[in-house]
Amino acid sequence: MTIPPRSLQPWQVLTGGICGLVLTIGLARFAYTPLLPSLQAQTGLTDAAAGGLAAINYAGYITGALATAWIDDVRWRHRLYGMGLWLAILTTAAMALSDWMPAWALWRYLGGLCGAAGMLLGSGLVLGWLMRQGRRPELGAFFMGIGLSIVVTALGAWGLAQWWPLWSSQWLAMAAVGGVFFVPAWLWRPPVPPEVVAAQASAAPAVSRRWLLTMAGSYFAAGWGFVISATFTVAMVEREPALAGQGAWAWALVGLAAMPAVFVWDRVARRIGDTRALLLAFGLQTCSIVLPALSGSLAAALAGALGYGATFIGIVSLTLALVGRRSPNNPGKAMARLTLSYGAAQIIAPVVAGAMAQATGTFHGALWVTAVVMAAGMGLLATLPEEA
Secondary structure, three states, rough: OOOOHOOOOOOHHHHHHHHHHHHHHHHHHHHHHHHHHHHHHHHHHOOHHHHHHHHHHHHHHHHHHHHHHHHOOHHHHHHHHHHHHHHHHHHHOOOOOOOOOOHHHHHHHHHHHHHHHHHHHHHHHHHHHHHHHHOOOOOOOOHHHHHHHHHHHHHHHHHHHOOOOOHHHHHHHHHHHHHHHHHHHOOOOOOOOOOHHHHHOOOOOOOOOHHHHHHHHHHHHHHHHHHHHHHHHHHHHOOOOOHEEEEEEHHHHHHHHHHHHHHHHHHHHHHHHHHHHHHHHHHHHHHHHHHHHHOOOOHHHHHHHHHHHHHHHHHHHOOOOHHHOOOOOHHHHHHHHHHHHHHHHHHHHHHHHHHHHHHHHHHHHHHHHHHHHHHHHHHHHOOOOOOO
């Protein structure tokens, strides 16, 4: 089913990659966020258990990142990316098969593996293809798929709730929605010419140990900030008495803000440099995180959702493109090694936030802790020279 390499156009490779993100990040990860309130209401899933399932999903993600960091053969990277597309639909549908917690844990873990396939294998394949074609080595257009993932899952969850209030039916229908995106994602996978296989297998990141460790520390903070909002945004909004029923719309707003933001951050980085652009994105995201803790109003919730959507995608896109450009022969491997710190935060943060919310009845404390972690990430970034 693979189209010969010469017949693929840049718009096809990018569209296929975007659709791949909708499957591997949207269905396999983000669908959990807008479907979580129904899941909790109808099955009795606690906040701590919900945070635990989110952490298990990220355990799968970090497992996939570990594998990606050590798999040299680019042909295997291509095959595993294709497997991730199939698995994203299957694990989403499997969530509806029972309300047994160990089964949910398994599906969420496998869904995390799908996320690594889309984010790391997919982005590495797309970036490598763009560089071989002489195109600008930026991932802004590709990562528009993350914003689209949020919009699709938010609107999908809202629409499905109107027709099928039963939680299991919603998961099955969400998997069916994924079929629309599977076809272009599969047909337009970025091909890997045979002549680059040997070069990619032997490539090593052209970065210093200090630079990589500093970036890993700041990316850990970014992962913490990302996962708290990605997991609990809808739940936080729904628990405010004046905002009940508005959670899905707040989540959709995150996606709508993220889609154009990827292009904006590419332009900002070209104008002021990558490090300054990352510092700006960190600062704005920190502000958006604390807004819901300062006020329970609709305006604060919407402003926080907009700020989060407009910044987290910029942090991911700028960081991965930056490290990928420094390893042009095998960008996916370099991205995966840096992403291990991001994944570690995604395992720890939802467990901490879920436990704090269950103990206090509010997410405000978790939001303030997240702001402190983000500020520490900014401090690390500030130590890097701009040319990094």
